[in-house]
Amino acid sequence: MTGPLVDEPEGPPPVAVVLLSGGLDSTTCLAIARAEGFTPVALSFRYGQRHTHELDSARGVADAAGVEHLVVDIDLGGIGGSALLDESIAVPKHVDAEAMAAAVGDGPDGSDIPVTYVPARNTVFLAHALALAEARGARDIFIGVNAVDYSGYPDCRPEYLAAFEAMANLATRAAVEGHRLVIHAPLLELTKAEIIRWGVALGVDYAATSTCYDPAPDGAACGHCDACLLRARGFAEADVIDPTRYADRARP
DSSP states (O other): OOOOOOOOOOOOOOEEEEEOOSSHHHHHHHHHHHHTTOEEEEEEEEOSOSOTHHHHHHHHHHHHHTOEEEEEEOOSTTTOOSTTTOTTSOOOOOSSHHHHHHTTTOSGGGOSSOTTOOTTHHHHHHHHHHHHHHHHTOOEEEOOOOSSSOTTOGGGSHHHHHHHHHHHHHHOHHHHTTOOOEEEOTTTTOOHHHHHHHHHHTTOOGGGOOOOSSOOTTOOBOSOSHHHHHHHHHHHHHTOOOOOOBGGGOOO
8 A cells, every 4th residue: 555645845946047138128038037937047237338227227127026136247348339339329319110110221331230239249148148057057048139129130030049059059068968058038029019018917017127228317218219119119009008217208
């Protein structure tokens, strides 16, 4: 006669590294990782960006979520090549999202890639996330990239993420020992409106996030850069009140 069945004790939730800029997408990604049962370690970067207010938002988001938050200092500003790093390059502004879409081809040398693209930024960020994941024994990295409302950035495409994941599983001791790493990009194929609806369902406080590429000194959003216009259109299409604090009450 056998005794009663005893449930085996479950181990701790798996750790996941979540890239957290403090913006709408990355904050939603953090909430998704938690909802999927991971213990997130949030990773942010002070990389020479002009819009450093986003780091204050990232800190607040991580604190509110009760997750560990690390900030890494790197100097992409010394490399330059982007309006987000070089104050001599103007951050593009538009009247509305339609005007922004019509400006395709206004990038350097007439390309479709805007001047707000930061050379190799996601590759640098993911490399740091990979190192942290391996050091912590994590097998999962979350990144809030989006291929629908992605502003033309080449390092937000599905092909790029697949290539980085393949590289990561060739380049790490953990993968060689049979512990494959997975890059999660749950927002990749969603519109901004769909992302916002998902975040609202998870209880995300979007008022605590910062998206603007050219905020006022107090962090108020400019309302007319690409990031602001995509964000505002997302809230309108999601039929959710936009909690963004705009400079001079100017809304797109």
